[in-house]
Amino acid sequence: MSSQRERSRVLQSTRKIGELILEYFSKAWDAKAQGKPVAWITVFTPVELLRALDIYPIAPEHFGAMCSARGLALDYFQEAEKKGYSQNLCSYSRCGLGYVLSGMSGLMPPPDILVTFRNSCDVYVKWWQSLRMHLGTPLFVGEAPYVLTSDDLDNYVLDYVVKQLEQLVNMAEEKFGLKLDMDKLVEIVKLSDKASELWLETLKLRRFKPCPLGGRDSASDIFPLVVMQGTDEAVKFHEELLNEVKEKANKREGIIENEKFRLLFDGIWLWYAFDLIKYFEDRGAIFVYEPYSEAWAYRLDASKPLESIARKVLAMGLNLDIDLRIERFLESIKEYQIDGAVLFSNRSCKSWSAPQLVTADTLSKEFNVPYLLFEADMADPRQYAEAQIKNRIDAFLEVLGER
């Protein structure tokens, strides 16, 4: 009975994500077998460009999230820790390194090139350098300066990133004898833009009361925008999802029956603890907006493919000045009629967690929106104190109920 109810809280489309992921990895092995280069990338690295070069992109960060969700991450963490990597390092990096150190016999084929852009995360470059040390694979490191004002998305900062994209193309041409086909790139950029457009439209439907797409959906449905940008499959997935959500919205059908509290969730999701979303929902609370899910969509202009891609690399949420981020936060409070905010202070992700108090204080001062801040890790269940977190959630929801 309860499992039936729980199932009904997840959209039909979302249930297809698992299959899509497995297919994605299986195609990676196919590509490898056909002699095509496989790139291990950090997210918000230009997937569209790699795809146009016929390089198959895989993101170990996504792999870490997936392993954590499926209960496979612990073995990889321990593998990395056995070799001396500290538990205080980012859990995605420990998972990826553990995978390499345990012989790479799982879902990810070994890389032929390592590509990263320093655009949000402090760990990327050192993590990728460690991978190079273990694997001896060629490494490309791009540098995206911090975006202080929106002007930086059009000035010399943008030119600087475009130059580096050209260098990445040169490197691929030199190493693998590949040629960039501009027509192909334009088509890929169009598809990538389309999937983003669809996702943004889908997210907007969460403004409906009751909300037709929940936290469990948004945490999963981003997958096609993480490494599958520029593919027909990604567009198809998001078309179907949009139709399903539209239908639900038109019928005024919510993810939960009795929607009492509409919440904002700030952070990466805790991949091993999806039941926490259910815990909120059982108490009438639904997540209607997350900066994280929105961050994966970025509109591209096919008439200027390289500039567009460079802008996307730069505009990655964590690479934006905090004022720009807060602005978006505050807009969302109005747009989505948010009653409260849940902020997840992530031990792995200092770039995300450090500015949280600033945003939280702005929320409570400017909008009188109460917030709950709790600490855990996105992928490592050993850093998670379930009873303690649920204790705080109960208190928080009671406070919301009394308002």
Added chain:
Amino acid sequence: MMYIGIDAGASATKAVVVNNEGEILSYVIVPSGINFKVSSEEALSKALQKSGLGSEDVLYTVSTGYGRALVNAKSTSSEVTCISRGIHKLFPFVRTIIDVGGQDSKAIRIDENGRVLDFVMNDKCAAGTGRFLEVMSNILVKPIDDLSKLHFKSSKPVKMSSTCTVFAESEVISHISEGSAIEDVIAGLHEAIAERVHSMSSRIGFEKDIAFTGGVAKNRGFVDALSKKIGLTPTLPGEPQIVCAFGAALAAMKKYEVTVSRP
């Protein structure tokens, strides 16, 4: 006719029985042990016995605390709400509550009606909770109740550099072996935990009056250290450890009234 609140805490389980006026008829505190079901049953039957009433007189029971879901009660409520209700009934003028229990510490800001405006709780760490002091009293082989007395004998509290329970343990040992007086180490530990609680609570501010609750508020050494950090004299309930269970009993009374007023 009466109402019961049970606070199944990480360290101790408390039961409070109140009458129709919300006045305390009886209360008990028992160790939680490893089985909340057993300890809550024990607390409940002992509290009933003390009240002189029978279980047939109980109209409603509310449980709270870590083990709340395992207690045989009609409904549950969070500690933040219960502590606020309890304090508001005892001291309506209080606006800020600092509660330090076995596994959690919290600071709560309430309005003139006892409604929670904001709260903050410790992160996933035992520093700044009763557990920290329990561990230290074990190493020092001093019963937890002696910590208060010894605190006030200290003339030169040692400076603890770590509030991590595990690291502080070895630090205590090295202070003792270097010849520090035990009372100075104890006062140093109180300083350390007070510092931790103080910085956590600062986020919601210290609007007057402030009250301290929870088991650790029975430790006058800690109360002294924290009051000095905050710079205010706190209001202290006669039995700080049962405020949460008392609030749960008041919540039981309110929930019963809501139930009967509905046709």
